[in-house]
Amino acid sequence: MDAFAPVFAALFTNSFFSLILSLIALILSIIALIYSRKAVKKTVPQVQAPKPPEKKEVEVKALEKPAKEAAPEKAPPRVELLQAPARPPPAEVKGIPEIKPKKEETTLGFDSLEDLATIIGMDSLLLFNMMGMSIESYNVSEENRVAASLADFVATIRKFDSSFNAVSIENDLKTMIFAVGRVGEMEVFALSVGKTELELEEVRELLKTYLSDLMGRTG
Amino acid sequence: MMTEIHEEEFSDLIDTVKAASRGWIEAIAIISEDGTPLAHNSELEFNAEYVGAATAAICGAISAVIELLNVKNYRKADIQLEGSRYLLMRPYKGHYIVCLTKQKPNLGFINMILEAYLSEREK
Numbered sequence: 001m002d003a004f005a006p007v008f009a010a011l012f013t014n015s016f017f018s019l020i021l022s023l024i025a026l027i028l029s030i031i032a033l034i035y036s037r038k039a040v041k042k043t044v045p046q047v048q049a050p051k052p053p054e055k056k057e058v059e060v061k062a063l064e065k066p067a068k069e070a071a072p073e074k075a076p077p078r079v080e081l082l083q084a085p086a087r088p089p090p091a092e093v094k095g096i097p098e099i100k101p102k103k104e105e106t107t108l109g110f111d112s113l114e115d116l117a118t119i120i121g122m123d124s125l126l127l128f129n130m131m132g133m134s135i136e137s138y139n140v141s142e143e144n145r146v147a148a149s150l151a152d153f154v155a156t157i158r159k160f161d162s163s164f165n166a167v168s169i170e171n172d173l174k175t176m177i178f179a180v181g182r183v184g185e186m187e188v189f190a191l192s193v194g195k196t197e198l199e200l201e202e203v204r205e206l207l208k209t210y211l212s213d214l215m216g217r218t219g
Numbered sequence: 220m221m222t223e224i225h226e227e228e229f230s231d232l233i234d235t236v237k238a239a240s241r242g243w244i245e246a247i248a249i250i251s252e253d254g255t256p257l258a259h260n261s262e263l264e265f266n267a268e269y270v271g272a273a274t275a276a277i278c279g280a281i282s283a284v285i286e287l288l289n290v291k292n293y294r295k296a297d298i299q300l301e302g303s304r305y306l307l308m309r310p311y312k313g314h315y316i317v318c319l320t321k322q323k324p325n326l327g328f329i330n331m332i333l334e335a336y337l338s339e340r341e342k
Contacts (some may be wrong), residue, residue: 101239101335133327147327183331184338185294215335218238 011191014187041053099181099188099208101215110210113138120206122194123173127180130187138215141189150191152179160210167201175198180207229258233316243329246319249311250274257314274317278308293334297326311337315335 099176110116117125117138127135128147137143154177157164166178173193178200180188198206237260248259248267254275256267279297298306305326309320316337320329323324 010295099335127327127330131327131330133330134325135327136325169340184334186331186334190332213334217237218235
């Protein structure tokens, strides 16, 4: 051993050897740092996974992705139905005239809805409100059920088009569903079915006058 | 806020509403908030004092309940009675209008008449 003593002494006193030693120490510490980071990466995802915000993102993405993938090409109405609730609730439809009770004697002379329907060539007439209540009808069976269905129909259309106030369907007979006017805060609608030559606006005006007369009739 | 309307005007109003209802309303009255009957028109035997007190109690109870729901006002209260009659109550200018209908009434028509004549109600 004594024979090596001068060799060790020479090595430790040599500055080049100490430089090499320090380099080796530096390399070892870098390797240790790399391994420790790898070990941390392995453990950290397991701890962070249950965090609520990240999980929500994952859930949202998971929901959105299948919707985009699964959406068929011809499905615009379905998209509309899903978007509809996000729209603001339909407010009062503007442009619907107010109907007030007429105090003076009627100029039209319609004693009943039947008279009016006969004169304008309607087979059936129904006046109803948006609560689904029938106000008056002529030749409509189960008028309350029809009024409820029509009010629901109008409310449904207004979810998509809040300005909706009339629809006219012409086949053998002309069917019209339209807003007649507003009484206070109540909107009055009408259903008319028949072979009439009159346009929707003309029927609306006649019904407005009829309603005004009806409300003002106190005798 | 109470608006000052003479009792005569109230009488005219309820007479007009009853006449316009084509017979569907059998009895109608205007009751003040404290239950005092201000005017009434009826085809039936009608104890206005009793109806006034009952109406004020019912409307007060409704107001208390809707306050719990954070709603300040209500626009109407309809009560279906035995025999398919209805008791309809509407707040009107700080008072209450109460109507008793015939059996199986045309509520759509009655509602329209009440809206037409009471639409100036305070908001």
